[in-house]
Amino acid sequence: MIIKNEMNVFGEVMSIKKTVGTLDVSVDPRMELLASIQLISDYPTLTTKSFEYKDRINEYFFPYKNHPVIKTFKKLSSKEFKYDAPVHVMLFLSKPLNLYRKSPIIKSLIKKAGGEKRLNRFINEMKDFAIQTNFNNFFKSNVEFYNTLVDKVCNDIEELNLTNEINEYYGLKVNRYNLILAPLFESEGYGSSIKTHNGLNDVYGILGTSEVEKVEGY
Numbered sequence: 235m236i237i238k239n240e241m242n243v244f245g246e247v248m249s250i251k252k253t254v255g256t257l258d259v260s261v262d263p264r265m266e267l268l269a270s271i272q273l274i275s276d277y278p279t280l281t282t283k284s285f286e287y288k289d290r291i292n293e294y295f296f297p298y299k300n301h302p303v304i305k306t307f308k309k310l311s312s313k314e315f316k317y318d319a320p321v322h323v324m325l326f327l328s329k330p331l332n333l334y335r336k337s338p339i340i341k342s343l344i345k346k347a348g349g350e351k352r353l354n355r356f357i358n359e360m361k362d363f364a365i366q367t368n369f370n371n372f373f374k375s376n377v378e379f380y381n382t383l384v385d386k387v388c389n390d391i392e393e394l395n396l397t398n399e400i401n402e403y404y405g406l407k408v409n410r411y412n413l414i415l416a417p418l419f420e421s422e423g424y425g426s427s428i429k430t431h432n433g434l435n436d437v438y439g440i441l442g443t444s445e446v447e448k449v450e451g452y
Contacts (some may be wrong), residue, residue, distance in 0.1 A: 246329035247370040249414075250380040252388050256397045257411045259388050261380035263373045264324040264333075265440065267364055269418035270295045270372075272320075275307050279317065280418050281443045287379055287417055298367050303359035310356060314346040318424040321440055323353070325428055330364040330373075333357055337428065383415050409434035417443050 251260035272280055273288070274295050281288075298304075311320070326339045339353070347353035364370070397411045409430045416423070419442030427435040 246332055247373050248329060250377060250384055252384050254388050254392055257391075257413055259384050259391075259413045260415065261383060262324075262414045262416075263330050263370070264327060265321070265414055265416040265419075266373060267330050267360065267369055268320055268324050269416060270367075270369070271303055271307055271360065271363065272311075273418060274299050275304050275311070277307070277311060277316075279420055281420055283443055285417070285443075287376065290376070291418070294372055295367060298363065301359070301363050301366065303356065303363045306352075306356050306359055310347055310352065313348065315348070315356075318426065319343055319346045321419075321424045322426045323347070323357075325426055325438060327357065330369050331361065333361045333364070380415075383417070387413070387415060407434055408437050410436045412436060412438045414438060414440045416440050419443070 247263045249260040249262045251258055253259070269280065270291050273291055307320075310316075323339060323343050326335055326337055326343075327333045328336055344350055344353055347356065397408075409432060419440065421442050421444035423439060423441040426438045426440070428438075429435050
């Protein structure tokens with residue numbers, strides 16, 4: 235079942251998600267918030283492809299190009315806080331607008347951000363950016379597009395039993411497999427895992443755009 239345009243009791247906008255076997259396929263508002271900041275920051279490792287949704291992000295968020303988080307991200311990403319590092323940090327946070335730490339961020343990511351103080355500043359400024367731009371409304375206004383992406387991927391992989399094959403081949407014991415679709419990211423995407431309370435890992439594949447197909451209205 236696809237989650238459409240829902241918020242939890244904390245006022246956080248939820249992912250657009252569908253489950254195929256033991257794999258959750260979603261568009262995650264945390265990644266869309268990060269990608270929006272990266273796009274306005276002229277971050278070089280986003281997709282170079284052109285499509286309507288990318289234009290919508292540019293048009294909506296460009297008036298906020300002077301928000302402090304843009305300058306902060308440019309500074310951090312000019313050093314070690316780039317590629318998978320900011321993506322991995324987002325997985326430790328709750329959904330917008332709260333962006334609180336659900337679990338302790340690992341030391342290697344804190345180091346790449348230049349220390350705890352600088353990482354906290356980035357997260358706090360990112361939260362303020364989400365509030366000032368009314369990010370959740372933007373996300374909800376694009377739910378139809380996100381649903382289309384999730385549906386297409388789920389239809390393409392439904393018969394593949396991907397997680398079963400991985401488990402059998404590697405002998406892994408995983409808490410949950412997650413495939414996050416991030417249209418603005420590069421096609422190669424990123425991989426990550428976070429240990430859960432039961433000692434098992436939530437495994438994430440975050441995939442960007444490899445090709446563009448016309449979606450009505452987008």
